[in-house]
Amino acid sequence: MSRERLEALREELKRQGVNGFLVPRGDEYQNEYVPPSEERLAWLTGFTGSAGLAAMANDHAALFVDGRYTIQAQQEIGDQPLEQQDLNPSAIAGWLCDNLKAGDTLGFDPRLHTEPGLAPLKKRLAEREIGLQPLESNPIDAIWSDRPAPPSGHALPHPETFTGETSDAKRRRIADRLEDKRADALWLANPEVCAWLFNIRGSDIPHLPVALSCAILYRDGSATLYMAEAAASSALREHLGSGVELAHDKTGLFDAARRQHVARIWLDPLLTNCWTLQQLRAMDLELIMDRDPITGAKALKNPVELAGSRAAHERDGAALCEFLAALPDAVDNGVADSSFGELEAVALLRAKREQREGFTDDSFDSISGYGPNGAIVHYRVSPESSLPMKAEGIYLIDSGGQYPDGTTDVTRTVALGEFSEQARDHFTRVLKGHIALATLRFPTGTCGEQVDAFARKALWDAGLDYAHGTGHGVGSFLSVHEGPQRIGKVSTGVALEPGMILSNEPGFYLTGQYGIRIENLIFVKESDQYPGFLEFEELTLAPIERKLIDKLLLTPMELEWLNNYHQRVRDTLMPLVDEKTQAWLQQATEKL
Known part of the structure; x- marks a missing residue:
């Protein structure tokens, strides 16, 4: 076709x-x-x-x-x-x-x-x-004759119990930044920054709980918000209050800028499309091109958001453990007729998450890769590509959930049966890189690109590497991939700051054989022991495959970290899982 x-x-x-x-x-x-x-x-x-x-x-x-x-x-x-x-x-x-x-x-x-x-x-x-x-x-x-209709879902208020700050307080805080720029207004080009600023969520985009929207914020903290008329319920209007005007046509934003006598408007050129710039230039506005201040503000999670993320990760970790505990039997039962494969594994994990309070959606399409498909870094399983799984080899599952109190993203690599010693070596080197980053202490002002090599060194020692970043930012019931922070080889110039949530996900991929990745979400916090230094704390709670670890390759410090992490996983999740999973969890978190 x-x-x-x-x-x-x-x-x-x-x-x-x-x-x-x-x-x-x-x-x-x-x-x-x-x-x-x-x-x-x-x-x-x-x-x-x-x-x-x-x-x-x-x-x-x-x-x-x-x-x-x-x-x-x-x-x-x-x-x-x-x-x-x-x-x-x-x-x-x-x-x-x-x-x-x-x-x-x-x-x-x-x-x-x-x-x-x-x-x-x-x-x-x-x-x-x-x-x-x-x-x-x-x-x-x-x-495109059969092009789907544009989405028209409802936008919903996201309560302060999850956000930790009212929309009015956020608007006034960001409006103060306009004074510094001598700007009359800020153009909000992206639904994610609108979702954060106005404390709203929606269902217009798969896996991303936002309503399609853009807005203008003025110096007094008032705003004009564009979204489809069908999205704006009476509850939303009441939530937004008199300080936020709604427009149901994008031209309404430009009309509002004229009414507000906007002469200088701040916008992020990386988020604002060319068509919008054409319209603003046609109005003879002075454009102040700089990074959107909201992108950086929403990356710094407040105590309520961090507490919510911890709670979401506990429920999500329990669901993942129930999936991992059920996986061997599901594989064994499906071996005879090849009835259990990568696609069925995705459905099983989704069913486990759906049983957990607040689950609304996957945070992205699960990467469910058995054997050679695991070596495809962002593999997307389909009915045509789904491999039947057997009680042998290696399986990689990268998945996450959206909950009102947090967004999760976790990868585990599982030994379903016999595997090569080479795979054990590769897995242990990935684990060493994961631990190196998890235990890193670094001075304030350090950027993600400055710590990336710590996660790669054990692989580099063996002449190996991986072709993706080591860590991406994660939102609070928003995008599972959120900027501006990241950890990777590419320079960002963005310092890691307390409250930022990132992934820690080194990996290795042997084309045609298997993929290995170990991913936890972590957040940046101030060091209690060393003023002026920062550290990471784990959010993700799920066992790391002990069968794939070569204990002789681990240092005493690395072994201590692994055993302490598994003890925390066991203590936290044991009361949250069913009896069968409790037995599995006990074994999966035994000390090495």
Whole structure:
């Protein structure tokens, strides 16, 4: 089908008078997760990963993905006439320059791109005299005959018992920052920052509990909030109060800015799409381009949010343990007729989470990879790809839940039966990296990129590595991938601060054989013993596979950490799980 779609897109591009087109994986809000109506990349190419871009250039087409998705993309695009390339600005620009000629024009949807995102490409194309043209309408929408309708779910108040701060207090706190910038208003381009500022949640996007929205915050703490009329219930209006005006058309935001006599508006160029900038510039506003202050503020969880996260992780850990305890029998029972596989494992874990108080959704599509599928870093199981599981080899399950008091994300690697000594070595090196980061003490002002190597050293010692970051920020009943903090090789310039929640997830992947990852969520806290230094504390509670550990590779300190962690897991979760799981938990947390 995608061959026909690629050809139909070429015809539409000819009709719109351009020679090429960019198809990003995202929506007008720059969300990582998008509603079905915005899944243009998947519709066109079949690639379902959370990061990617397709490019059309005359008679050629390419799909650009990063190292997490190399194998997945190969499987999903099959024999389509799509070149697979590395997802980086240089590679994209180089490919386009090779397949377009001077005088050609590359079209793009200005609602789906930001100016900083396009800047490197624009420069390279200009050097080759290739035009970059914003299009009035997205050509894919013209040929996507059965495109799903846009979401229209209700937005709901998120109570102070979970947020720890009222929306009015948050708006006044952020409005104080406008004074420092001499800005009249702040443009809120993203539903996540709106969800945090107004203490609202929704169900418009799978796995991300937000309502599609954007807003303007003024210097006095009042605001104009855009969302679909169907989303705004009477309860929401009462929650927002008289300080927040609702607009049900995006042009209402621009009209409100005129009424409020806004002359200088602060916006984040990394979150604000090109189309919005076009509209604001047409109003002759002075644009103050800088990082959104809300993104950093919501990363610093207050005591109520941290307490909620701890509670959510206890319930989630209990669900995960019940799944892990039930897994061996499920595999054994399904061996004869191959009736239990990766897909059934996802359903079993989901059923365990659904039994826990407050569970609303998975925080992302579970990565359930047995054997060679575990080596696909962001593998997405489907009925076609699901492998039957046997009582042998290694299984990787990366999953999480959304609860009103917290968002979880945890990966465990499980030995279902016999495995190689090489796998034991790889697993133990990943564990050593995990412990190195978990036990790290570092001075205030340290950035994530400065601690990344601690998680990789044991692998590097053996000439091994992994092609993904070590840690990402996590929201509070918001996105499981939240900035600005992260831990990885790429420089961010963002210091780790008390209250930030991150993942700790080193891994190793042997193509065609198995994948290994150990992931806990951690939060940054001040050191009690050393003023001016910071440490991490574990949030995730679940046993780490003891069978895969080579005890001789662990130092006494590493062994002590593991045994102490398992003791805490046992003490905390034992009262929360069923009798069968209690027996399993006792064994899974025995001292090494």
